[in-house]
Amino acid sequence: MVARSFVLAGLRAGPTAHRSAVSSPLIFHSRLPAHAQRQLVAFAAARSVASSSGPSQPITSQGTPRENNPADPVTRSHIPSAFDKSSPSPASPVHPSLSTSQTVDAITRTTTKGGIGGAGVARPGGETGPGPNGSGANAGGAGPEPKIIIERVKRGRVRKWVVRFARGVLAIVLGGTTYILYSSYQNRHPPVQLPQDPTKKNLVILGNGWASTAMLKALDTEGYNVTVVSPRNYFLFTPLLPSVTVGTLETRSIIEPTRFITRHKKRAVDFLEGDATDIDVKAKTVTIRDNSEMQKGEVSETTIPYDYLVVNIGAENQTFGIKGVKENACFLKESWDAEKIRTRLMDCIETATFRGQSEDEIKRLLHMVVVGGGPTGVEYAAELHDFLTEDLQNWYPEIAGNVKITLIEALPNVLPMFSKQLIDYTSATFKENKIDVLTRTMVKEVGEKHIVAQDEKKNLLNIPYGLLVWATGNTARPLTKSIMAQVGEKIQNQRRGLVVDDKLKVAGLDDVWACGDATATNYAPTAQVASQQGKYLARMFEQIYKKEELELALEEARNTQGAAVNIQELVKQYNRVTAVRPFSYTHQGSLAYIGSDKAIADLPFFNGNLASGGLATYYFWRSAYVSTLFSLRNRSLVVLDWIKVKVFGRDVSRE
Numbered sequence: 183m184v185a186r187s188f189v190l191a192g193l194r195a196g197p198t199a200h201r202s203a204v205s206s207p208l209i210f211h212s213r214l215p216a217h218a219q220r221q222l223v224a225f226a227a228a229r230s231v232a233s234s235s236g237p238s239q240p241i242t243s244q245g246t247p248r249e250n251n252p253a254d255p256v257t258r259s260h261i262p263s264a265f266d267k268s269s270p271s272p273a274s275p276v277h278p279s280l281s282t283s284q285t286v287d288a289i290t291r292t293t294t295k296g297g298i299g300g301a302g303v304a305r306p307g308g309e310t311g312p313g314p315n316g317s318g319a320n321a322g323g324a325g326p327e328p329k330i331i332i333e334r335v336k337r338g339r340v341r342k343w344v345v346r347f348a349r350g351v352l353a354i355v356l357g358g359t360t361y362i363l364y365s366s367y368q369n370r371h372p373p374v375q376l377p378q379d380p381t382k383k384n385l386v387i388l389g390n391g392w393a394s395t396a397m398l399k400a401l402d403t404e405g406y407n408v409t410v411v412s413p414r415n416y417f418l419f420t421p422l423l424p425s426v427t428v429g430t431l432e433t434r435s436i437i438e439p440t441r442f443i444t445r446h447k448k449r450a451v452d453f454l455e456g457d458a459t460d461i462d463v464k465a466k467t468v469t470i471r472d473n474s475e476m477q478k479g480e481v482s483e484t485t486i487p488y489d490y491l492v493v494n495i496g497a498e499n500q501t502f503g504i505k506g507v508k509e510n511a512c513f514l515k516e517s518w519d520a521e522k523i524r525t526r527l528m529d530c531i532e533t534a535t536f537r538g539q540s541e542d543e544i545k546r547l548l549h550m551v552v553v554g555g556g557p558t559g560v561e562y563a564a565e566l567h568d569f570l571t572e573d574l575q576n577w578y579p580e581i582a583g584n585v586k587i588t589l590i591e592a593l594p595n596v597l598p599m600f601s602k603q604l605i606d607y608t609s610a611t612f613k614e615n616k617i618d619v620l621t622r623t624m625v626k627e628v629g630e631k632h633i634v635a636q637d638e639k640k641n642l643l644n645i646p647y648g649l650l651v652w653a654t655g656n657t658a659r660p661l662t663k664s665i666m667a668q669v670g671e672k673i674q675n676q677r678r679g680l681v682v683d684d685k686l687k688v689a690g691l692d693d694v695w696a697c698g699d700a701t702a703t704n705y706a707p708t709a710q711v712a713s714q715q716g717k718y719l720a721r722m723f724e725q726i727y728k729k730e731e732l733e734l735a736l737e738e739a740r741n742t743q744g745a746a747v748n749i750q751e752l753v754k755q756y757n758r759v760t761a762v763r764p765f766s767y768t769h770q771g772s773l774a775y776i777g778s779d780k781a782i783a784d785l786p787f788f789n790g791n792l793a794s795g796g797l798a799t800y801y802f803w804r805s806a807y808v809s810t811l812f813s814l815r816n817r818s819l820v821v822l823d824w825i826k827v828k829v830f831g832r833d834v835s836r837e
């Protein structure tokens with residue numbers, strides 16, 4: 183019990199306290215029962231008298247007297263008696279007038295000067311014999327030789343650092359755990375919300391992807407009755423989607439239920455799971471159809487009015503109208519796409535191992551083709567390569583050698599948005615990883631088992647494949663096209679998406695805004711752009727709300743002939759909130775994973791660019807994505823998945 187207390191005290195109060203604790207159990211008086219404390223005080227006081235009135239007893243480093251004199255209070259045999267309940271409790275013979283703590287203080291000071299365990303008394307290893315110079319007994323006040331002192335000081339320093347380090351680790355662990363517990367408690371216990379208010383305006387947000395989620399997080403919902411509509415009830419962290427296709431990450435680790443966000447807003451936010459199928463810009467209504475596959479309720483279609491509408495519905499996959507793509511290729515945009523690819527991949531592999539399969543058929547089944555050399559296509563090819571080399575070779579050694587990955591790109595090189603040296607670095611890494619890259623090659627037709635493509639010399643290639651992943655960019659969704667049609671071609675003249683002004687308002691319409699992939703702007707269709715636009719709109723809607731409140735207040739002040747000063751102040755505020763700045767984008771850099779624990783990064787650096795690639799960039803890539811994930815829950819799940827794969831490997835079961 184006492185020994186454990188020493189260790190605890192050593193950790194809490196540092197090595198000095200630890201040493202004095204070893205030499206004097208009085209440090210722990212407050213934890214002992216009262217009678218033991220009294221005995222201990224008496225014992226130490228007697229010890230103090232002994233050490234100050236007569237010559238010191240020679241002792242060992244453990245504080246054990248060399249001669250065990252029962253009359254001497256310093257002897258070891260007295261220590262247990264101090265804790266002995268049956269012993270009488272003598273009053274302190276030294277400082278009867280002092281309180282317990284004062285007495286302890288006084289005693290501690292006395293013992294430190296030259297009493298038991300004082301630095302000048304004990305020697306390491308209990309050595310009390312003649313010193314190295316042979317000049318006689320080294321006891322009482324005589325100090326140890328310099329070498330020993332230096333060693334002792336060194337050891338003391340090391341111990342000090344070890345204790346500091348242990349304390350630091352303990353503080354981090356305790357702090358981290360408290361933070362995780364506190365924030366998960368907060369997340370799981372949303373507060374009571376204000377109900378929707380019929381006097382407030384209706385703000386309808388379509389979609390819950392990057393743009394809408396960033397907007398929702400930043401939006402002060404007190405000013406509006408907000409309704410969110412989307413065919414899926416969660417936000418999907420797309421940059422990590424390629425990792426789901428091979429089981430590096432689980433789908434649930436990179437999605438976050440939208441209600442986890444809406445339930446934490448000040449005023450209740452309505453969420454409707456369904457497709458917005460029609461927007462009437464004149465009547466200002468949106469028609470929504472329940473897209474549930476499992477269960478249809480009595481009502482599966484509804485039309486809701488809006489005062490303000492935000493169209494953040496992203497885009498769909500671009501197929502360029504190539505025959506057979508929709509029917510035979512897998513896309514990589516949604517969580518179910520990634521799961522489908524995973525299933526298809528394992529299906530190809532298991533079918534290839536089926537007994538009696540011809541050599542050619544095995545090769546076809548194990549030929550994985552990716553069309554599109556942008557970040558999505560490159561990252562998918564990279565993840566596939568890792569899966570084949572790290573896992574497939576262990577579980578399917580008989581066929582692993584036949585697996586082939588081909589990436590087809592119509593442009594002269596992959597990743598055109600990255601700097602030249604990173605493009606070269608990626609090409610070299612792919613070559614090393616035996617990923618075939620066919621540039622300047624265009625797919626003409628996709629059959630069930632073959633792709634017809636044309637190379638730069640206009641030769642037609644017939645490419646057999648088992649799995650085809652199509653990642654060639656975006657095109658406008660039907661709903662986006664219907665809005666464009668209502669406005670007219672003169673204004674909405676871009677096929678890629680909605681034309682918006684510099685404040686993200688849809689050209690040709692009042693009260694409709696749009697962000698992200700649904701728009702046709704000069705920005706790249708990325709999550710970075712979409713989320714910055716979403717945040718911008720959140721701020722803007724706050725300004726609109728304030729502006730409307732001020733308009734009412736001004737009207738009231740004028741009607742009631744309010745004080746001129748008050749009106750002036752209101753006008754000032756009004757001018758401030760009506761000055762809405764246009765949206766401006768801040769590029770934070772481009773990142774892509776290229777396989778074998780290598781990533782590339784093009785980062786803005788002062789007025790230039792910093793290009794880097796390799797293992798360090800890979801860790802940067804990982805940490806950047808983990809910190810970008812919207813919730814602590816997702817961050818923890820993603821990190822756990824990475825650890826799981828490192829320890830157990832990827833799961834090769836076909837779901």
Ligand SMILES: Cc1cc2nc3c(=O)[nH]c(=O)nc-3n(C[C@H](O)[C@H](O)[C@H](O)COP(=O)(O)OP(=O)(O)OC[C@H]3O[C@@H](n4cnc5c(N)ncnc54)[C@H](O)[C@@H]3O)c2cc1C
Binds near residue numbers: 389421458459
């Ligand atoms: C695999 C992959 C990897 C990517 N990696 C990166 C990356 O590393 N970095 C980066 O910056 N960008 C990346 N992107 C691009 C990025 O995901 C998009 O630019 C971003 O998602 C666009 O955001 P958004 O809000 O406009 O659209 P989305 O995020 O696509 O959201 C659209 C939302 O609208 C909903 N919706 C669709 N139709 C309707 C409808 N009829 N009615 C109502 N709602 C509807 C959808 O369900 C969805 O919730 C990647 C994309 C993919 C597919």
